[in-house]
Amino acid sequence: MHTYSTDNDFRPKVYAGLALLAYGITILVEMVTTALSTVLPFAAGFVISWGLAFAVVWKAHVQWFWKTWLARVLGITRVPDLNGKWEGWIVTSYEGDIPDEALHHADDPSEDGQKMVASLDIDQTWRKINVHFETTQTPSDSNGATMLTEKGKWPSISYQYENPGSPLVEGLDMHFGTASLEYREEGDTETLEGLYYTGPGRDNNGLMYFERVD
Structure with missing residues (x-):
């Protein structure tokens, strides 16, 4: 996975907020253990370090909290x-x-371009992402990405990828490319739709369309 950038980057403020939350947790734990020490002597003096508290809240945020409705409301x-x-x-x-x-079942030889079956597997945290693209012929993986979330527009992701090529497909050598996809959520359907193009040496381009299935 690699980091991605956004046009609404609140990461410095989030770092500060998590640091304050971790400090609050250390104070709370000390207060609770002090109160309990009157009935549970072994609890006396039990504290946790700020570093440990920060590591816990950081992990929870990066892996889980950032995806919740509360994180979006805030x-x-x-x-x-x-x-x-x-x-x-x-x-x-x-x-x-x-x-x-x-080829995709909807491929039409009378139209420009050839329609191929394709899929994406996306692994994303608060800071990092990997976009794995695959057809029956070859895979590719992203090595850089940007997400735009400007109000009034659909969110979009643009990413650069590396395709290792395939010795089984004539002319399909290792190459680089770029894809730009808009994210849409309408009812129960979530889609990613946009364009891609490859670098020198292959010079292909085309349309991309995907629906979330998992």
């Missing part, structure tokens, strides 16, 4: 939670032969 988080499996298709400008098993 304005701590504006980026969407994209964790999970997404299935869909791409329409590629590649004009070579693509095996039938790799």
